[in-house]
Amino acid sequence: MTRPGPSLLARAAALLALAAVSLSVSCKGASVQVKRSVPADLAVSAVVVxxxxxxxxxxxxxxVELSQRLVDVALAEAAEQALFFGPTEVRVYRPDEDNAWAASDAVAVLAAYGVRPDSALVLRPRAEKRVQAGQRELVDSRGRTVGQSAQEAVTYLGTVEVLHPATRQVVLEVSGEAAADPFAEVTDEGADPAPELTLLMADLTREALKGLSGTLKPPRAPSPPVATSVAWVPWETLELGPELAARDALDAELLRQQRLRFANPGLEPAVLDTLARKPGGLYVRAAPAGAKLAAGDIVLSLDGRPVPPQALARTRLAPVPSEARVQQASGQIVSLVLP
Structure with missing residues (x-):
């Protein structure tokens, strides 16, 4: 007796099951869960964070600043593979809606770069904080209770979700958790209020970019870089004005220094001191020989808008040049066409 083969519907169901892959990977000692259902023929030239x-x-x-840190991670991993847009460059009205093109003005922003809505993804990072409080008895050498101490255990649960708004499908989800260490050495003058969360989300973003391997396709060949190392002076982008105005002078300056340090992890204190006196923009630390920008320049704006790191990176892939307003090391302000 010959058994009939599986029906077309059954075969399709099997293929769909294979397409949605869930796996657990180890990332710097933490367990990271990855759910991947990226279509094999998906080609993406822009990512909105x-x-x-x-x-x-x-x-x-x-x-804004934590999302911008994830943009910086993406630029380090894939700046030449796609156009990246950060949290202040797109207005998001309803962040939890899967029809992201109707819930934001991203389509208009992408159109200026010649990117079709079906060739773009949205990266949505989020986190929960779970707190367990308790008390611990303190005993002396004879075993007698001499007091109590309050204890609080904090765990961050982070998720990076990659959405394809054109089909309203979540094509990739990476999640993990990290416990806060109350005894960790503070090395950044308190600039990062949740360093374990920051590290976790950066790792999840890298894992998400790995999951998109082969999917990111640059809209055109990148032009040579106009700068090889920049530092971000985030005053305008973070819109700190209202909070600075509500603080006394000492607290306001401390907040500025902390946000500057967070925006530029690992930067030398002497450079941070220099940047603290600069206007908002991108400070050029190094540039290729013969480039239009030079070390010591600060890019104040691009096409009349504030300039986070991804804006300068996009000039290498943009269909048309951008007009940059630049304060040169001499103090002179000039207009340049980039790239």
């Missing part, structure tokens, strides 16, 4: 979705109360600038 949403403001960070904190599931607890934080200042508005925190959602």
């Amino acid at each position: 949403y403001p960070f979705g904190f599931r607890w109360e934080t200042p508005a600038w925190r959602a």
